[in-house]
Amino acid sequence: MSILTVKNLSHGFGDRAIFRNVSFRLLKGEHIGLIGANGEGKSTFMNIITRQLEPDEGRIEWSKRVRVGYLDQHTVLKKESTIRDVLKDAFKYLFDLENELNTICEKMGEASPEELEALLEEMGSIQEILNNNDFYIIDSKIEETARGLGLQDIGLDKDVESLSGGQRTKILLAKLLLEKPDILLLDEPTNYLDEQHIEWLKRYLQEYENAFILISHDMSFLNNVINLIYHMDSQQLNRYVGDYDNFLNVYEAKKQQLESAYKKQQQEIAELEDFVARNKARVSTRNMAMSRQKKLDKMDRIELGREKPKPVFNFKEARTSGKLIFQTKDLVVGYGEPLSKPLTINVERGQKIALTGANGIGKTTLLRSILGEIHPISGTVEMGEYLHIGYFEQEMRESNYHTCLEEFWNDFPGYTQYEARSALAKCGLTTKHIESKIIVLSGGEQAKVRLCKLINKETNLLVLDEPTNHLDVEAKEELKRALRVYKGSILIICHEPEFYQDVVSAVWNCEEWTTKLV
16 A cells, blocks of 8 residues: 655756656555765655655655654754653644543433444544553653653653753654654654664664654664665665665666666767768768668667765874873763763873763763863863864754855865865865855755865864764765874764774773763
């Protein structure tokens, strides 16, 4: 049974086409991975099928009475609500049904025999829906999901207004999973989850009976939960049965076949054109030349997809730092209340350290306290000599209406237009991206702009807070390569072991230091 049908979809922004005549069909129970490079239109596709965005052309058809759950990170949470309030709101439709049930019970006392029979039938239908959706064990389901995604560590009675963007995303994901819709639409759900909670979500999706469409650049996660791949590339959407590894094999084989057919056709075209050019003027051979020209005119020419710019990240390195990068003495970090035990730690020149552990235990707070951006609760931080620090923050703090070029020039006013454009292009951004406002770019494209500013600054210490969030596979691989050859020191927060294991010399598990329960 088809849940969603998309027919002849075309859409673009200004003169930049995103989709051209795309069709798509989602069947009940399908677990789909929606993949593609940054900026290919994955999030735009989600916005179109959820009717948050009207396409230029095409039809979107949902089957009747389908409940759709969309993880939209821009959803506004109600003010003065607790985490528990938001999660209970997932069952609003069931509470509405309970009210309807109570109304039916009140009517039964005055109903005629015929009316009573109809009311009893309606009551039975509602009761069945309540039982099938675990209405009478709602509190335990909320506790189970909150525990699985680490929300109990934050506290279910915490006001949502005081939470970070990552914590808010966790709440929206938990609410969505509790709603158990007929189809889940998940746009990079692992971005703000730590390893333990990614594992929990993986198990949940493996056992999920209904359909889902998942956008993710975490290929290990994707491989474990999906059975179909839809690949977005060059304004087209192509279907592949199986996991991501199978897609790669089939895609590479198809690409080689296409390139081989293209070369063969180009050779044939060259030969035909040469014959026409040499023989069209001669009376004796004009007919043969015209025949070959007709063949050329009717030929269905093979086109190769345009090669997308591949990012190249080469960090500019400053003079060598002193032997000591930093050391702390009895450092306690936190906002108002302690998040850590007293820490006496140090990093020396050349060390590359990964900070791991559950979200909300103070990893980012520790980095910002070391950098002097926030005051510790107690203790001291001593920074080494000749440090040139590059800091990549996890979240952009506010909406940015600069173009990419303006944003880069703000930090590097001495660059010529050619130098600025070249620097951005090396990070995998096209001319259209470079001239676009940052706010309209995808999360991955925005991350590439921030990385561009970072690699063009001379540094000997990189402090990176979740740098792989939103980045596509090629950009992640290139970033990993660049960090491995970087001669300076690195502090990195990351929840992807397959990314940081080949980069760092040591792993600090921050769960050993935190005062929070994990």
